[in-house]
Amino acid sequence: MPSMGCASAIAKIPVSKAGRKNHNRHFGHSEEILTKEEHISAMTIEHEQNTNIDDGEFDQIPQILFEGVSSLKTIGCPGTLIPVTNQTRAVICGADSNNVIAAASLLGRGRCLVFAHSGYPYMFINVDVEDRRFVENCRLWLAKGRNAQFVLIDDTQSLSDVPLDETILVWNGECIKNDTFMQNLHDYLRQGGALVCGATPWGWLQLNSGKILSDLPFFHFCDFIGIKLTENYSNCSNPMPFQLELIQFKNIHHATQKLVADPTDIESLCIVGGACKDLNVDVSGLPIDILKNIAMKAENEVIPSNSCPIQDKCCRQKSNGLCGILCVLTSTKAPGIANFPGDFSHPPVTETHVIFHIESNANEWYCTGYYAVAGIPIQIDVLECMGAMGWSIRIGCHSDHLEVCF
Template sequence: MDDNEFDQVPQNLFQDVTSVKYIRFVEALIPVSNDTRAIVCGADSTKVAIVAVRVGNGRCLVLGNKEYPAFFLANDSQDQCFIENCRQWLSQGKDAQFESIDQTESMDSVKEKGTILVWNGHNFKSDAFMNDLRTFLEGGGALVCGVAPWNWLYFNKDKSLLDFTTGRFCDSIGIKVTGNLAGCDDPIPFKPDLIKFKNVSNVVQALANEPNNGEYLAIIGSTIKELGDTLPDLSIETLQSMVLNAGNDVIPTKASPIKDKSLRQQSMGLCGILCGLSDTKAPGIKEFPGDFDDSPSIETDVTVNIQSKAANEWYCTGYYVPAGTTIQIVISEQTGVSGWSARIGCHSDDLASCNELRRWHCISICKPLSGTTVQMSSAFGGLLFLESSTGESNSISVRLQNVVLTPTYDLMDSDRVERWEDLRVRAQGLWTDIAGQYIVFNLPSQSVRHLDSAELDRALRFYDSVVVAHHELRGTTPGRRERIVSD
């Protein structure tokens, strides 16, 4: 099947069909390689719900919900025409039947010919099974596969996407899973204008010729922001050139907010690219979240120990990451459940839906602490946090390189008075973490350096009392610190 024939697959699958059934929580997929084609999108071109794939001589349909494959087995009358179109394409015009492999443990028991395999993508499969499945497809086989990483993570709280077998399989055939919702309508309409980009590889080539195309930038930026990867056939230098040579009309600031929809789209695309670039400083951050006037003192080997008291909690390391600086995190020891992550930047809100942008819309970077050593960089800079996984009795020890000491304060620390008198003067980090017993504030450091410990204590005890009063009215007790982030 050549590229021209492959380009017609969306129209072939939706011949005499205007929409497909909606299922709650359809998850977004990213067709990356040239062996993929976007078939149906949700809210926009960056949120693909169904992807067609050519794998060697075989064919595959990947759908963003684990329930979709069951429709092919049930031969649902509502989507009869769509299912028949899919059958014809997958079987390459042959008379093939659908066969579930949800409970199948070995590909040896699967019919070699005349069968389209159907897998919900949720049931566990061994690496050997997945290798055999890939061989089956390359030899001319066919597969309908569901994929729902968010759903899988919900039922596997001690895991990360790195453990998701179906995600690794999708990666091997040119699709990236995100764990984000696709934002589909009910029913899901076929909109040819949303899938004209085909795949990310195709957009990369187009973007090289039209670097200011907002739609292309949005797709590439969304991909890099989600995956933290550079893209095929587009060099780091090219990406850096795009963002560093961006015009002021797409660099959001409080003084010059971006209100035009097209310019916001370009800005968000550039922001996504910035999220994936190392050793690059975003333009316009002097105003927010801030930048150093002079080079700060860099710590090259510090140890941080965290004892988790709650699941999915943020713990400030006491250090700040300057924009454009690559840090290294060495995991020395972990106890309890694994699955810790590191986050640069306390501003985790995504402002993509705002009618105007006064800062880059997404400036917090998060990365799982897998393996023994992790490198991270942020074009925006920010406080460095460690995020706990599930469970309440987990601990982690890490060594940090290339970080800046930042002023922090904890009402529960018996040595806080002496520590604060030292940190408020010596620590150079631009943002601070000020914690009470039930509440924590992230603020620009300059806004609190002039306060002494007695003043901080009074303020924190007041806000602690507000949180306690709130819980008393609800009939609950505080389980974690509420976090207030200044923006």
């Protein structure tokens, strides 16, 4: 879907190829190419340099932050986070483990808390009575037991303007910082600093027409510390009860290890598959053949047929997880896809190398008039784009009601 403004795009049928991905070491708009392997290696090095906490102690972080606290108030409509690397931990979830509202991260000797709504950082500046115990718990963990003060940096242009000793920085990540500031923030954390931050990704996108999430520097900062932002709305109650069982998966790294050990593990399958689907990218770090093997060895009870839908709740959960993994296996057909050939009374004529031209001055959806046949992979490339960026493709399923098809 294009943003407002004149735009022209040409799409060719046969989706984006897996491979090198843009990451930004300085968290601004100038980009530096890192392969997935280099990126994971960088994360591992950062974790190894953290000498103030081990994995076992890090696993206790949620309990430490919620000691004497039964719930967290819901501010607005939070988004969701995905703690990816082993240097991160989910802290609290909404309705399930795919609705992470807060996550902790280690960077060098520093510590960081990330929230999925831009309102949460201010909770540490103007502390309500009901939040005092939680804020104090966070203060003690972030500052390693010291009585550090929370300092807001939303309007700060340079970290040299902030007294960094005995300080915990507080930042609404939607307040844009330049490359130099972000590099200094990175150095500050690696040397033992502390940060509370947050953003509302879906809200920022609504307020910034024509932008995509990667245009937000905070997106790259979170990516660097091992946490992914999503465009999703959260599913959570108010207040959110602290439920230890929902955050025991820790992060995608740990969930992936459990999934490899037991491909039938429902929780790990749903978490890894959900993350793949939400980000439309393989976040497991597993070789494609292992992911494919997990998907292709699904039991019959999690594969629907045209005469027997999946009835069991656990099997439906497994099926959803498999669908998430299949989202990133672009050349792999889903098991049982032959039972759902589409709504055609006769096999359709298949066209290839179709070029479709769109010009638009409005923020609208436009129908191409083409159907994607079930079971036949397609590739869509933008050959040329002038004007607004951020076009997206939406494919319906057995109807033209595309607004419910994601």
